[in-house]
Amino acid sequence: MAVVLTVAFAMPGLAIASPFSNLKPADPQPDAAALAPGLAVDYYGVLVNSLRELEGHMKYMEGKAGPPLPMLNYSVGMENVLTSNSDDMVGADINGFIHMKEPGRYVFLVHSNDGVRVTIGGQMIFEDPDVHADRFSDEIIVEISEPGWYPIHVLYFEKRNTSTLELYWEAPGYGDMDFVPAEAFSHLRE
Numbered sequence: 001m002a003v004v005l006t007v008a009f010a011m012p013g014l015a016i017a018s019p020f021s022n023l024k025p026a027d028p029q030p031d032a033a034a035l036a037p038g039l040a041v042d043y044y045g046v047l048v049n050s051l052r053e054l055e056g057h058m059k060y061m062e063g064k065a066g067p068p069l070p071m072l073n074y075s076v077g078m079e080n081v082l083t084s085n086s087d088d089m090v091g092a093d094i095n096g097f098i099h100m101k102e103p104g105r106y107v108f109l110v111h112s113n114d115g116v117r118v119t120i121g122g123q124m125i126f127e128d129p130d131v132h133a134d135r136f137s138d139e140i141i142v143e144i145s146e147p148g149w150y151p152i153h154v155l156y157f158e159k160r161n162t163s164t165l166e167l168y169w170e171a172p173g174y175g176d177m178d179f180v181p182a183e184a185f186s187h188l189r190e
């Protein structure tokens with residue numbers, strides 16, 4: 001305990017983010033022929049204040065499949081939310097795979113308005129579950145030893161006014177922090 005305190009006092013103000021290192025790749029890896037570009041999305045027309053409320057509705061509502069999301073790079077002001085036909089009151093259940101082509105350290109940033117939860121390889125790496133204005137996550141550090149396709153699940157909702165859903169990374173083989181590119185997303189063909 002004394003050692004821990006010493007370290008904490010020695011680095012005042014330094015936020016120590018512990019990396020997520022238990023992400024599980026898809027097993028088996030999806031066959032390339034079974035994959036389509038982008039992430040699949042099901043929409044729910046609901047007025048909610050939290051992901052928890054959205055999940056409550058999802059227990060008895062059918063989602064409506066929308067056009068796949070090529071990337072998560074939506075900062076659209078008052079326009080329609082993601083690929084839905086609505087500019088407000090949208091819940092989105094987003095599923096597919098993200099390709100991490102090299103082992104190593106990935107740094108993610110999530111930008112959201114309103115609530116969002118990001119789960120990769122079965123591990124929740126970020127949640128900001130309530131109504132909020134555009135807000136960035138802290139840096140989210142992921143370490144993997146096994147390259148390949150990892151399942152990704154993003155649960156998201158937009159209540160009203162402006163909406164944003166963006167996912168950035170700084171990844172081995174990709175250079176500086178930027179949107180996770182379209183080539184790194186896929187979903188199973190229907």
Ligand SMILES: [Ca+2]
Pocket residue numbers: 113114132158159160161162163
């Ligand atoms: Ca909003």
